[in-house]
Amino acid sequence: MSDPVLVTTLLFGGLVVFLAIGVPIAFALGGLSAVLIATMWNVDGLNLLPMRAFQNTSSFQFLAIPLFIFMASVLQRSGIAETLYNTMQSFAGTLRGGLAVGTIVICTLFAAMAGISGAATIAMGLLAVPAMLERGYAKGIALGSVAAGGSLGILIPPSVTMIVYGLISGTSIGKLYAGGVLPGLLIAGLFIAYLLLRGWLQPEMAGGTETRRYSWREKLVSLKGLIVPLGLVVAVLGSILGGLASVTEAAAVGAAGALLAAGVQRRLGWGLIQEVCNETLLLSCMIFWIIIGASALSTFYTAAGASRLIESLVLGLEVDRYVILIGILGLLLALGMVLDTVGIIMITAPIVVPIVTKLGFDPVWFGILFIVNMEIGFLTPPFGYNLFYLRGVSPPSVTMGDIYKSVLPFVMLMLLATGIMLVFHDIILFLPDRLF
Template identity: 70%
Template sequence: MPDPVLTTTLLFAGMGLFLALGVPIAIALGGLSIGMIYLFWSPMALNMVPIKAFSTASSFEYLAIPLFIFMAAMLQRARVADDLYDTMQKFFGGLRGGLAVGTIVICTLFAAMAGISGAATISMGMIAIPSMLSRGYGKDITLGAIAAGGSLGILIPPSVTMIVYGIVANTSIGKLYAGGLMPGLVIAALFCAYLILRGWLQPEISGGQDMQRYSWREKVASLRGLVLPLSLIVAVMGSILSGIASVSEASAVGAGGAILCAVILRRCTWTMLREAAEDTLHLSCMIFWIIIGATAMSTFYTAMGASRLIEGLVLGLEINRWIVLIAMLSILFVMGMLLDTVGIIMITVPIFVPIVVALGFDPVWFGILFIVMMEIGFLTPPFGYNLFYLRGVAPPSIRMTDIYRSVIPFILLMLAAVGLCMAAPGIVLWLPEQLF
């Protein structure tokens, strides 16, 4: 067996080189792992790679990933966000910054239905950007609210990212779902408070010059746009948190419910179903290839004893455990700027979680902090996914620098939320303790 220090150095240096050269992360992880297994372990050990790949890809828990992706694709194409936006416009349109607040509320509801970030960001980008800009909202408030609100999709359950994290970390996905709900609502509330404050301080860029008020009759009539989304949220999350269904079973409820929503809204067509299925196939394949490549890497890394080496080094430093935790979160912040979320989970979780448990931290609590850092990664330049989603649907007058500037206050708010959850762990742990 090679020296663990040499293995660690070669593995991470090679991975950094491949990623710098633009090699897809799945190939960088999987290809490098296969080469190192052949050179440092044994050619016979390569038989392990397809066996591990099959056992991983056929895991029942992972079945929830394509089903939740399909649900999000169907909801996006059924234009559920259109009806939600009409409702929020009626209720918040007369408030300074009201449409931005309504956008956050819609993204929060969409997060509780879809489980991925892109669906809300793309849908609200197409709907809200023209509407808000035409009503005098500034670019930074408009773009920042949509990008930040869309990022809630990986924190508020049912989150696809939490499924991957829970399986890799061997942590209850149900507890992670329960733990992510309150922090998600806290972050959404911080966003809304910030936007309302901006509205009062800067009415000229918060719709203050063109506020439209609606009667209560119009507001009540618009509530029908909430019926289907709330029904779907109750069906999916209620079945999970009540213990009626597992996460994978609830994902099937969500996928069927999304089709039913499209049928009720009379927007379901064979073309829509085919396009949603194609999107599901593409995104699921990308995620699973990353999982397979990273599984090969983590198996080799563990077999070489390198993960135990890092754990021993960290625990042997005898420094304050909070400093270790902050260092881990800082590493995740930097990695979120450069790497895919699933790749970060597969690379870091097998190393970080044993250290966290050894330091006496609750694994569910750490899992939520981890997910919030991944949520921040969706907004951090240069490779934040939501930044590119937004660029794809924004009008030509919007520059990439406008999008970069718009998310800075929201990143700071999410970092403040991380600090709040660290200072008051009950924000994360209260609901899991009540339900489980």
């Protein structure tokens, strides 16, 4: 086997080149690793790749990924977002900035139902952005609240990203789910406080209020729109956090519940099922190909001894452990700007998690910080996924530059939340310690 430093340079240097010329990350990871294994190790080493691919992708827990994607896709098309938006509008529409605040609340609920970021971003981009712009909201507030609220989907359980991270890092997915609840509410709370403050200080930016006044009877009737979403949240999260079901079993409950919700909304039909199955297949295949490609990279990298070299170098630094931790988080933040979340997890988690554990940090606590950094990556230019989701469903008057500018305050708020969690560990660890 070659020098670990040379292996690291060739592997990550080649990866940067392939991604720069537009090679999909799954094939960049797998193809580059296969070539290096054949040339720098042994052709027979290629036999390990299909074995590792089968071992990783046949895990029972990975079955939760397509199930949660299926659930999110059904919910996106079921009409629940419209019902929630009507409920929110009746209560918050008369507040200055109320539509933006209500958008964050709906995205938080959607995050607790769907488990992926795109569902809430697309649904609320179609509903909330035009409504806010028509009422005089500034583009920055209208677009930023949808993009930022949608990003909560990978932090608040049932998060698909947490499943991948937990399986790759060896961290309990149940504890990660419990640990993500309060940080998700903290970040949503900071978003809401910011929007209310903007509405108070700059009322012209937070648009005209709802012209129609809703009676208390109409408000109470609109609350029936919360029954199905809250029931689904309780069924999925309650079964996991209460120890009644595994993550995969809860995902199956969520998928069935989403179909029931679509039926209640009278949206369930063969056309919806066909669209949902196609989207689930496409997204699941994309994720699993990234997992297969990254497993090839980690196999070669570990065999080359490079991961142990990096671990020894980092642990040998004579600096405070928090300096190392902040350096790792900064690296993750930079990677989040240019790489897919699953790819980042597959590449970095096997290297950084042992380092962080040996530094004495709780793996669940670090795992949530890791996920928050991935959440920020959904909003950071140039390749934040939520930015492109939002651009695809926004009115023609919205430019990519408008979207880039709109998310900057929310990215700063998420960095502030990260700092708070670095200081107060119990924000993350309170629920895992109590429930497990």
